[in-house]
Amino acid sequence: MFDWLLILIGYLPFQIALNPGFGFDLASSRVFIILLFTAWLIRSLIKKTFKNYLNNFQSIGLVLFLILAGISTLGAENTIWGLRKVFFFLSIFPIFFLTISLVNHWLKVKKILLIWAGSSFLVILVGLSQFLAQFVFDLGRVYSFWAVNITPVFSGFNLGHLILSFSSWLIAVDGKNILRAFSVFSDSHMFAFYLGMTMPFILILVTILKKWLPAFCILYGLAFFSLLVTFTRGAYLGIIITSLVLSGLFWRYLNLKKTALLICLPLLVFIIPSTPFSDRFYSSFDLSDGSNVGRLEMWQGASQMSLDNLWQGVGLGNYSLTFDENIDYRNPMTAHNLYLDILSEIGVFALIVWLILIFGTILELFQRLRKEKSYTSEQKTILVGLIGSLIYFSVHSIFESAVYNPVILSLLLIILGLSVVTSKKKYLNSYEA
Numbered sequence: 462m463f464d465w466l467l468i469l470i471g472y473l474p475f476q477i478a479l480n481p482g483f484g485f486d487l488a489s490s491r492v493f494i495i496l497l498f499t500a501w502l503i504r505s506l507i508k509k510t511f512k513n514y515l516n517n518f519q520s521i522g523l524v525l526f527l528i529l530a531g532i533s534t535l536g537a538e539n540t541i542w543g544l545r546k547v548f549f550f551l552s553i554f555p556i557f558f559l560t561i562s563l564v565n566h567w568l569k570v571k572k573i574l575l576i577w578a579g580s581s582f583l584v585i586l587v588g589l590s591q592f593l594a595q596f597v598f599d600l601g602r603v604y605s606f607w608a609v610n611i612t613p614v615f616s617g618f619n620l621g622h623l624i625l626s627f628s629s630w631l632i633a634v635d636g637k638n639i640l641r642a643f644s645v646f647s648d649s650h651m652f653a654f655y656l657g658m659t660m661p662f663i664l665i666l667v668t669i670l671k672k673w674l675p676a677f678c679i680l681y682g683l684a685f686f687s688l689l690v691t692f693t694r695g696a697y698l699g700i701i702i703t704s705l706v707l708s709g710l711f712w713r714y715l716n717l718k719k720t721a722l723l724i725c726l727p728l729l730v731f732i733i734p735s736t737p738f739s740d741r742f743y744s745s746f747d748l749s750d751g752s753n754v755g756r757l758e759m760w761q762g763a764s765q766m767s768l769d770n771l772w773q774g775v776g777l778g779n780y781s782l783t784f785d786e787n788i789d790y791r792n793p794m795t796a797h798n799l800y801l802d803i804l805s806e807i808g809v810f811a812l813i814v815w816l817i818l819i820f821g822t823i824l825e826l827f828q829r830l831r832k833e834k835s836y837t838s839e840q841k842t843i844l845v846g847l848i849g850s851l852i853y854f855s856v857h858s859i860f861e862s863a864v865y866n867p868v869i870l871s872l873l874l875i876i877l878g879l880s881v882v883t884s885k886k887k888y889l890n891s892y893e894a
């Protein structure tokens with residue numbers, strides 16, 4: 462069944478959207494996860510190989526988070542909206558348990574990272590082709606082609622309509638509209654999340670697979686450039702902090718000082734003045750920028766809502782209803798901050814659980830990296846990659862909420878699953894990589 466998990470991981474970013482009924486879009490990856498989890502569960506029960514997979518704080522945290530999310534819907538203005546979000550989580554969370562049950566060897570960890578990197582190569586090629594096409598063909602033609610022919614396939618007809626109604630595909634650069642790279646994702650923000658969470662793994666493959674060094678170096682360069690042309694400011698800050706953290710870990714715990722310096726080298730693009738990327742990054746700190754003002758107003762509104770509904774929140778999926786009672790279920794209204802979204806919709810206990818889940822995992826990985834003597838240098842490198850990916854997700858989440866994107870949430874749960882099995886010897890049959 463591990464081979465099916467590999468296929469699922471490779472398929473995740475390219476998952477086709479299903480439309481089972483009017484007003485419904487269903488990511489086919491969710492169906493894949495449920496079917497694979499059901500098959501695994503039945504096999505485990507038949508062969509009596511079912512184990513206790515709740516003996517780690519990540520499993521307990523995910524279950525508790527789901528329970529709190531369900532409880533929050535009881536007092537929500539629209540319970541159905543909340544239950545739809547709960548069912549969304551129920552269809553994605555099993556990939557975490559599949560990961561900790563099927564990954565029982567370091568070689569399997571490496572296979573997952575290789576499949577992930579191979580899949581990302583195709584995603585990046587699509588994104589770069591999409592971005593560069595506007596300089597060869599007319600911008601309007603490229604925009605229309607993607608809107609009519611591609612987006613409905615990967616995002617669904619209903620979500621696709623929402624995306625086009627509130628499109629963030631274009632950005633003004635030197636007074637000229639430019640199409641931002643978003644590849645097969647709904648927008649550039651989700652594409653940037655994918656890239657930022659993937660790049661630490663590409664980097665560690667550069668380090669541990671010496672004979673493929675040029676190929677993975679090129680892939681990392683393409684990924685970095687793709688992230689730049691998303692023109693996503695949260696991603697810029699995320700990759701800067703992630704790169705600095707990775708550089709420090711490579712220097713201190715892997716004794717790879719040249720690699721540590723090279724990791725920071727691409728960050729110079731954000732320092733060099735008068736480039737589209739540095740200008741975009743510096744604008745993050747411009748309080749007169751309309752986008753920044755709007756985001757601060759949303760954070761203030763979400764903070765006040767959270768204070769008024771501190772313990773249980775307004776109910777999962779009900780954030781937008783507190784601002785507009787006539788709004789549809791599919792709408793772009795969020796706090797644009799994952800932590801405020803959780804706090805305002807599910808309450809303070811859910812936020813505490815989430816923070817422990819993510820930052821507790823980072824701390825656990827760091828403790829293993831610092832204290833565990835039985836790890837090889839290759840295995841320590843994998844731990845560093847997991848830390849880097851979680852750091853990126855945490856930083857970028859200050860500016861966006863990506864947990865309702867099935868691809869991003871699935872990848873986050875896979876990272877958490879890999880963090881569990883690589884941090885605890887009892888999950889791995891062998892420490893020989």
